[in-house]
Amino acid sequence: MPMDRAAKLSKAIYLNSNNPNLAWLLFKRILSSPIPASSSFFKPSLQSVPAIARILITAKMHPQIDHLHQLLLSQHRDFAHPSGFSLVRTLADLGLLENAISQFRSLRDRFPHDPPPISFYNLLFRCSLKESRVDCVIWLYKDMAVARVKPQTYTFNLLISALCEMGYLENAREVFDKMSEKGCKPNEFSLGILVRGYCRAGLHSHGIDLLDEMRSSGALPNRVAYNTVISSLCGEGQTVEAEKLVEKMREVGLSPDIVTFNCRIAALCKSGQILEASRIFRDMQIDEEMGLPKPNTVTYNLMLEGFCSEGMFEEARAIFDSMKNSETLSLRSYNIWMLGLVRSGKLLEAHLILNEMAEKNIKPNLYSYNILVHGLCKYGMFSDARSILGLMRESGVAPDTVTYSTLLHGYCRRGKILEANYVLREMIQVGCFPNMYTCNILLHSLWKEGRASEAEDLLQMMNERGYGLDNVTCNTMINGLCKAGNLDKAIEIVSGMWTRGSASLGNLGNSFIDLFDIRNNGKKCLPDSITYATIIGGLCKVGRVDEAKKKLLEMIGKKLSPDSLIFDTFIYNYCKQGKLSSAFRVLKEMEKKGCNKSLRTYNSLIQGLGSENQIFEIYGLMDEMKERGIFPNVYTYNNIISCLSEGGKLKDATCLLDEMLQKGISPNIYTFRILIGAFFKACDFGAAQELFEIALSLCGHKESLYSFMFNELLAGGETLKAKELFEAALDRSLALKNFLYRDLIEKLCKDGKLDDASFILHKMMDKQYSFDPASFMPVIDELGKRGSKHAADEFAERMMEMASETDFNEHENKNIRGRLNNNDESDWQKIVHRNDGSGIAQKTLKRVLKGWGQGSIATSQPQKFSTRDHWDGDA
Incomplete structure (x- = not known):
């Protein structure tokens, strides 16, 4: 074949890259031509080997690639050797390492000496x-x-x-x-590679020793090697050792650069030492004489993220504003700041960041939008979250599975299952298919709402979509069954999981679930510590502690180590039952298994000891907590305060309240109820009043605080103070369900303060409260005794109107419904049947009923049944 013809064929191979079969035929035609070894034909042929190799690889014609290798080996040595290695090079460059190594071995066998x-x-x-x-x-x-x-x-x-x-x-x-x-x-790369290897293995000391050896031998390590070790030390939180290495850098004449400082700042921020990081950052900004590097965008972002993580919002804002002035803002900077705003609840400002980014020509990415969607869903602002989805589409950013899952999770947390289903349907319609995380969220919510059949329907859908059940799914189903009181079914499923994996969920009545393990026979869901913790917790909750102990032994027999949560469950239940010796035996076993005591452990023990008034032992536990670095929370203090209060040690209890405030632990309403109740019991009304004022300032004007204080004042005979507090509660439009306001009205009437009692009634009516009609009776009685017939009739008429209203307070409905179920007469029934000697209220009632054209009291009596039916209804 003439030379020009071979060249034309080689060129034709290049031109037919989009037609791999034709290119392959052309190449084989070139190789099949009988050309002497000395011919210059080899030159264009060699150039064609990488070209045909790339064409075949791109077309995934793997059999032809192997055939190409065999063809090349069959050629003359002068051609086979260079062309074969050329093919291997091309295969390696294009990522087909297995083929490259295989063919390289073949070439080495063919040409062992070349x-x-x-x-x-x-x-x-x-x-x-x-x-x-x-x-x-x-x-x-x-x-x-x-x-x-x-x-x-x-x-x-x-x-x-x-x-x-x-x-x-x-x-x-x-x-x-x-x-x-x-x-x-x-060279410096050799050193850097070995140092990095030591650091990745956690052998920082070996890396430092190597740097010292190199320095001693006169071969000074470079800055990169030092930064590698410093970065690794900082990442492990060994900031002191990192600082020592920085000093060694300076000793050998290597000034720490921006990478060195950024590593140190990142480590300090990660460990919560934000103030120390801030000091270094400030020095970098102002100390030019020491030759410190100027902060770059990475430095600013580290500080911004550090301040946001520690909740130091004003400092974070100052950093962000300074970044605006220095033009160091990046997309990452905006995302960090937006996340900080969302965590601080400043959602409007976070939303405005999108506009600011547009002004700076920085396009938000998917992560930017997902931050906002997460924040809005967290605060229940779903319509705003959905508007963000529209904004994303307008900007050319498609919502992903994370976006929709966040929205779905938000709806589920609020119990909005219907809306969550709409999100799920929308996801699928737009081609963004839910993952296991998405389905597990919805599954958990359905069980939480007690919608077991819908949860099973979701499992069916997951099967149809080809999802394999994971442990989260199985544990969610087991947890749902436990909470629904179907413990025996949950136990049956757990037992089945050991042999059938997730297919054991077929015990729910869904035989289709058997398909899961057929498709995923290598990924069976076996019970884990969470599974057993759920079962054990469910059994203990209903008092089946002996069965829970058997499950613990079963777990250990299956080579699953119980964790602190499981031991804490036993300790909590034993303490609750007053079985302290059993609780402490579990504690010893817990320590023997190497499980650390948690705050929950201590709180359970303190509660148990408190019920036995063992205050000395409680203080011993508090000292132990301090030694272990476990900080008490409000529940810890409430248990101790309750114990001290019941023991009459009010001064010590109040000191604990002061200690809480000094440590930054916010007391809750229960804290104050314990103390206020104790001071009322000790007849120290002044101290109780002071605590009530403190409670209002710390916890806010809550109904539970007002009602508790009111009822205590009333029980303590402080009727006028109770009246003042009740009026304040009415002015704040607080709910009345927990106020003993009827007792207040009775006491006022009994003490001859009819005007005050009438004022209370008028004020409740003016505020349009629904309250128990029986509250009118003491006032009507007293008015009758005083001969105020007209006023008594007005109150009686209003009482009858209120009793017939359909919007009567639901809480009262429930109370009366409960009393009727116990065969007790309601307050309204007592009014109708009342005959206390004076009969004034009864006569007044009869007179009012007659005025309404309802005849005698006998004709009105059947109305008690209609009234009862109404209260038992859906109104």
């Missing part, structure tokens, strides 16, 4: 490391030694990197030390 150059080995070394094929690196190194190909420093560096990846750090160090013997002096 190895490729070191650059070729380096290429295969590099590609093998990229694919984490350390075994290939080792084989290549051995083959290179057999072929007596002299390695370069770069070759040794690749070998050291491979050994470090495998964890053979001693061998990596041996290669590093013997490089000089092979005529290759280690």
